[in-house]
Amino acid sequence: MRKRIGILTYRGETGFVEPGFLRRLVKEGNGMGAEVFVFGLQDVQLAERRIKGFVPAEKGWKSEWFDWPDIVIDRYRYYPLAKHSRYPPFRKQNWFRYANNRFTNKFNLHQILQEDPLLTRWLPETHAYARSTLVSMLARHRQVYLKPTNGSGGRSILRVEKTAVGYSLHGRTKQQAKSSEMLSSIAKVCERLEAWMQREKNGKEDFFLQQGLQLSLVPGRTVDTRVLVQKDGEGTWRLTGMGIRIGSTRSSTSNLHGGGTAMPAIPFLVHRFGPEEARRIVLECKELVLQTVARIEQHFGQMMEFGFDLGVDVHGRVWIIEINPKPGREIFRQLGEYRRYLQAVRRPLEYALYLLAQDETRKNRSLG
Numbered sequence: 361m362r363k364r365i366g367i368l369t370y371r372g373e374t375g376f377v378e379p380g381f382l383r384r385l386v387k388e389g390n391g392m393g394a395e396v397f398v399f400g401l402q403d404v405q406l407a408e409r410r411i412k413g414f415v416p417a418e419k420g421w422k423s424e425w426f427d428w429p430d431i432v433i434d435r436y437r438y439y440p441l442a443k444h445s446r447y448p449p450f451r452k453q454n455w456f457r458y459a460n461n462r463f464t465n466k467f468n469l470h471q472i473l474q475e476d477p478l479l480t481r482w483l484p485e486t487h488a489y490a491r492s493t494l495v496s497m498l499a500r501h502r503q504v505y506l507k508p509t510n511g512s513g514g515r516s517i518l519r520v521e522k523t524a525v526g527y528s529l530h531g532r533t534k535q536q537a538k539s540s541e542m543l544s545s546i547a548k549v550c551e552r553l554e555a556w557m558q559r560e561k562n563g564k565e566d567f568f569l570q571q572g573l574q575l576s577l578v579p580g581r582t583v584d585t586r587v588l589v590q591k592d593g594e595g596t597w598r599l600t601g602m603g604i605r606i607g608s609t610r611s612s613t614s615n616l617h618g619g620g621t622a623m624p625a626i627p628f629l630v631h632r633f634g635p636e637e638a639r640r641i642v643l644e645c646k647e648l649v650l651q652t653v654a655r656i657e658q659h660f661g662q663m664m665e666f667g668f669d670l671g672v673d674v675h676g677r678v679w680i681i682e683i684n685p686k687p688g689r690e691i692f693r694q695l696g697e698y699r700r701y702l703q704a705v706r707r708p709l710e711y712a713l714y715l716l717a718q719d720e721t722r723k724n725r726s727l728g
């Protein structure tokens with residue numbers, strides 16, 4: 361029997377958020393002999409147990425009714441906005457066999473990882489926002505980042521940096537606009553940060569403070585490393601690829617959405633640190649990623665893939681900046697690594713089919 365895989369995502373008035381990727385996903389899934397369709401929450405008819413699914417047409421998309429999927433890949437990127445309010449309760453209901461479990465926000469995740477002594481050396485100091493905390497962090501770190509717990513794309517992040525004459529603030533608004541200013545006192549910095557949180561927050565969203573890492577591996581730029589780790593068709597974690605992102609000039613973030621550019625990781629690290637140190641860094645990144653996903657699965661159950669944003673600081677020390685459960689693959693396209701991009705698209709489908717095969721073996725065993 362042909363397996364039926366549903367891809368859950370947000371479908372708005374103007375269509376899907378990442379249409380190019382979704383088209384690829386359907387096409388690759390079809391190539392594996394599966395039936396694949398994309399759907400939004402409004403397309404699910406629970407009573408009839410059917411779904412209005414979307415598949416690529418010559419131009420755009422066409423919709424058809426599909427029977428209940430055997431498995432669903434959850435690609436819904438949630439933000440605390442009114443238009444997404446139906447997602448959390450829906451997702452908690454487990455109406456489907458999901459290939460990926462639910463995850464949590466950045467700050468919670470940090471608290472969970474922090475409990476594992478194997479991981480603490482890779483975690484930057486992180487706290488909930490409070491004036492006194494900001495003051496004490498600025499006494500110990502040259503830079504402190506203020507970040508929203510549910511942010512993405514570098515949005516709403518503000519960096520505070522101590523300078524000889526005061527504090528310089530650099531940020532990105534929700535709309536990705538750069539913002540910067542100089543302030544003379546810490547009291548003004550606190551006021552500014554609080555105004556920022558008021559303006560930038562979505563709903564009841566919180567912000568947290570994080571030790572600023574020295575990521576200017578290219579002078580004047582924020583540089584970080586993106587590692588994609590995915591389960592393969594045998595349920596084993598694999599590092600699919602790694603790339604460097606270099607932020608635009610005078611940007612406090614490196615995100616590609618914010619105008620950053622991509623570079624292949626190994627040549628970049630060899631150029632910056634020399635071959636031996638680069639090798640050590642790459643091995644440490646791998647070790648970090650595999651240990652962290654093991655810890656995450658202990659806590660959250662089986663997961664499918666993650667994009668790790670890692671910081672390699674100017675001393676060659678490796679840090680976890682963010683772990684994204686619904687990562688993009690665009691970096692590989694930007695690097696011209698087209699085969700790797702395709703592999704990155706295929707792996708979740710292969711994993712979903714693997715899970716279904718496992719379900720069947722289990723069922724047969726219990727029958728026999």
Ligand SMILES: Nc1ncnc2c1ncn2[C@@H]1O[C@H](COP(=O)(O)OP(=O)(O)O)[C@@H](O)[C@H]1O
Nearest residue numbers: 505511512513514515570571572573613614682
């Ligand atoms: N603690 C930090 N120190 C230095 N740079 C940081 C820090 N936190 C974030 N950044 C920069 O900002 C970017 C975006 O931050 P991240 O936490 O990944 O949020 P987002 O979800 O918006 O991508 C990172 O890729 C990095 O370039």
Ligand SMILES: [Mg+2]
Nearest residue numbers: 513514669682
């Ligand atoms: Mg990020």
